[in-house]
Amino acid sequence: MGFIILLIYIALPIIFGFFPWTKNFAETLFGYFLNPLKNVLYGIWAFLPNLFTIIVIFLVFNYTIKGIRFLKLEIERENLKLSGFYPDWANPTFQILKVILYAFMFVLIFPYLPGSESPIFKGVSVFLGFLFTFGSAGSLSNIIAGIVLTYMRLFKIGDRVKIGEVFGDVIEKSMLVTRVKTTKNEIISIPNSTVMSSHTINYSNESENGDGLILHTTITIGYDVPWKLMHETLLKAADRTDLLLKDPNPFVLQTSLDDFYVSYQINAYTKNPNKQAGIYSDLHQNIQDCCNEVGIEILSPHYRAARDGNMVTIPANYLDKNYKAPRFKVSIHKEENK
Template identity: 40%
Template sequence: MFAFALAYPYLPGAKTDAFKGLSVLVGIMVSIGASGIVGQATSGFILMYTRTFRAGEYVRIGDTEGTVDGVGVFTTRIRTGLGEELLLPNSLVLQHVTRNYSRAVPGTGYVVDTVVTIGYSTPWRQVHAMLMEAARMTLDIATAPAPYVRQTALSDFYVQYRLVAYTPAERPAQRADVLSRLHANIQDVFNSYGVQIMSPHYMTDPAEPQSVPKARWYVAPADLSEGPPQSDDPKR
């Protein structure tokens, strides 16, 4: 590039307006291309020096989920649970929220979480107990840290429940298998108690109130250690 700059005045036709215009066009094109390369490289250095994730960690970047194979200057390599290798431009990685499942658990292993939405007519204690039962049935779900359930949203027609558990699996394919078995067990448990996994939607108000009377608050397999309620009066 330096040699070309020195030789430029001696090129045939270098002083013509056409040649000067072409030179400006080429310069603009090179500048635009270089800005993209510089941006990618800058993103790569940011990822490496901030240690957003490291090779071997299990992450979710946007809609992409898998194990980090490596972080380069221009791209990040992700290995999915299906064995696919994805190359993500580093600038794209910085534009999305990154969830690092590996750092939520001490040592090796990953977080395994899933969401179900159930109508308000099903007691929430029963849903919690069924999700916990499904987690206990699933091979490779750790007992410590213990799984837990959170109600993450109260929508117009249903409640959103998130089951969070941990697996000591070291490979992303193992995590995918654990999640698949967990989903199967959730279906089996809900079916065994006659609870549908679906999100109801209503065009008009239902004929019956979509609420749970106090007498049904502890429907199996909910914890009965406190005993069933003695009255429908919520103040008692």
């Protein structure tokens, strides 16, 4: 259909050209078609020098970015080491430099674009910049926070952390959010600006670079139990617990002396911070077993009982075969009348 219309448009001027009184119509119709075509061709010809300039600018920046990418890969592989520059900084630094270089390239290319001096082109550019600035204010704050977090090196992928009230393993770090997988397999996305404004605890850093993470739990025992026996019992429980280190040695702290009981805190080192829940569970089981084996009752801080005539709280399988509940003790005082 379009081809037929084009043929008719070309045929009409030719037909009009046969007659003197319609010859002007022929020239006018040809002008409607040829003048725009000539303007386009002249515009392309005039734009060729600018086009070659744009191509040269693009190639220079493109090969510059490739060179920086090569350096980034070498630093990540630790084939190239820079003093004070960590390998995990390589990729974010490359991304920042790439954005800056592309922005600078666009600034250089912009004056060579056709129509860049027209008021409409400038107005559209200002409008788009306005939308970007006010529409991405929240995203920009998260991006800036993500960059700061990267260079602060608070944590890395796989670390066990606590961010605010969120406890789990870091599974993703991006410019906008940090994703944490909790011990219950929940995936929580935290905006980087929120991470910056919250306190962060990293449980993995000392496990990898130091003696290990110290796990600790507190048990309260009455004053009737000798403290030396309690220390030995807790250390034995720590020694039985898998994934707790024997060196450095576990240790016990007496953290408080309260009205009815003493607070004992067992501390032990581990290199497995991502398995804290299982380690704590095993440690608590071993504390129960070790206390029962030596005859220590684990009582509530405000436990009340009439001991005479009642069984102890230690499980029966830890008691002597001949154990019997004590009898009630009754004392009678008789006074003689004088």
